[in-house]
Amino acid sequence: MTSPAIKAERLQQRLEAFSHIGATPAGGVNRQALSPEDREARRLLAELAQARGFQVFQDAMANLFIRRSGRDDSLPPLLIGSHLDSQPTGGRFDGALGTLSAFEVLEALEDARLETPGPIEVVAWTNEEGSRFAPGVMGSMAFAGAADPAQWQSLAGSDGASFSGELAATLAALPEAALRPLGTPLSGYIELHIEQGPSLEKEGLAIGVVTGVQGTRWLKVTVTGEAGHAGTTPLPYRRDPMVAAVGMMHQLQASVMPSDADARLTVGRIATIPGSVNAIPKAVTFSLDLRHPLAARLDAIEGEVRTICRVEGEKQGCSVEISMAFDMPPGVFAPGMIDTIEAAAGRLSLPSKKMVSGAFHDALFLARVAPTAMIFVPCRDGISHNEAEHVEPASIRDGARLLLEATIAVADILAKGA
Ligand code: HGY
Ligand code: MN
Ligand code: MN
Numbered sequence: 001m002t003s004p005a006i007k008a009e010r011l012q013q014r015l016e017a018f019s020h021i022g023a024t025p026a027g028g029v030n031r032q033a034l035s036p037e038d039r040e041a042r043r044l045l046a047e048l049a050q051a052r053g054f055q056v057f058q059d060a061m062a063n064l065f066i067r068r069s070g071r072d073d074s075l076p077p078l079l080i081g082s083h084l085d086s087q088p089t090g091g092r093f094d095g096a097l098g099t100l101s102a103f104e105v106l107e108a109l110e111d112a113r114l115e116t117p118g119p120i121e122v123v124a125w126t127n128e129e130g131s132r133f134a135p136g137v138m139g140s141m142a143f144a145g146a147a148d149p150a151q152w153q154s155l156a157g158s159d160g161a162s163f164s165g166e167l168a169a170t171l172a173a174l175p176e177a178a179l180r181p182l183g184t185p186l187s188g189y190i191e192l193h194i195e196q197g198p199s200l201e202k203e204g205l206a207i208g209v210v211t212g213v214q215g216t217r218w219l220k221v222t223v224t225g226e227a228g229h230a231g232t233t234p235l236p237y238r239r240d241p242m243v244a245a246v247g248m249m250h251q252l253q254a255s256v257m258p259s260d261a262d263a264r265l266t267v268g269r270i271a272t273i274p275g276s277v278n279a280i281p282k283a284v285t286f287s288l289d290l291r292h293p294l295a296a297r298l299d300a301i302e303g304e305v306r307t308i309c310r311v312e313g314e315k316q317g318c319s320v321e322i323s324m325a326f327d328m329p330p331g332v333f334a335p336g337m338i339d340t341i342e343a344a345a346g347r348l349s350l351p352s353k354k355m356v357s358g359a360f361h362d363a364l365f366l367a368r369v370a371p372t373a374m375i376f377v378p379c380r381d382g383i384s385h386n387e388a389e390h391v392e393p394a395s396i397r398d399g400a401r402l403l404l405e406a407t408i409a410v411a412d413i414l415a416k417g418a
Contacts (some may be wrong), residue, residue, distance in 0.1 A: 011101060018046065106120060125362040201378040209345065219302070220321075228240075331364045
């Protein structure tokens, strides 16, 4: 047995191969959850796994698991991984880096014939992004028992697709992945991910040891007025939901983030009904993505949203309805796991800092059912959810090396505690 080592070139080749699946002309990827592109990426990963003699499983949410046996296979597996689905104009590293680095760890263990105390499994969680089918982190939420998938069966996607139909097609597309129950026991979870923010690069640090994830809340605002003729309806006769919606968005952007440096408010999607150039809309809908590290502040910001929307709606004689599409409270990771990751980074002489994640991740739900940790690597200018997303080869190598070191360390610690 030799000591296991990451093959950085092999990992780069894997990242390159996956970046061709759903590739966009601008150099990013469009590999939305449960799409044909997502199915193609899952198939490629399953084929790579089978070529190495690893076992492949999927559960009722199409979470994909790749298993390498350990000395005692009766022990629950240590899971390492992330997601393969992307934003519509996503980058080639968000999710894919963590999933493929985890696969590289499995290959490095296999190359070295290193026997881990228990099985190690790579996981690709279904629908982390939540862009096509809201909410996000569906696969890991269901796996952790934090949501019942039955509630999503009649869900329609942003493209009108049927969630249940696309899920069934995804499961059927990988018959060689043996079906396993949702929420099988695990001993722990480690996720490598790009920071998706500027701090590590700005501070010249190789690694972020993630201590927790801030809270996220998705609201859908529906403003209903009166449809009318664009040419014949004078101002006093209008109940224009677009005027009300613009007032709401302007007020919210002028108050929430400028008054709280930790708050995040984003309008990413807006639609008018019927959406005709020469008709005053009957209704306008827009999304609100709210984030904050403190749950109480998230509540306060949601209260501010509701007040501002009510007032601006009344001004235009419009009715307002606000629904919640996603509510992910802030969470923290186990101190022991954080220390183990930090110590592993020290052994590899990788400069690191502890930090809270601004983005949500599957790890947040895994932390509810097992000892969980996250590792961040820097991405160029902190850009993500953007086709220009980029990670330097040295960061890719550092992240995978640390994931390997941490996997071996955590596997040993958890086995001793079993
Ligand atoms: O939106 C998020 O925080 C994650 O990147 N999907
Ligand atoms: Mn991600
Ligand atoms: Mn993302």
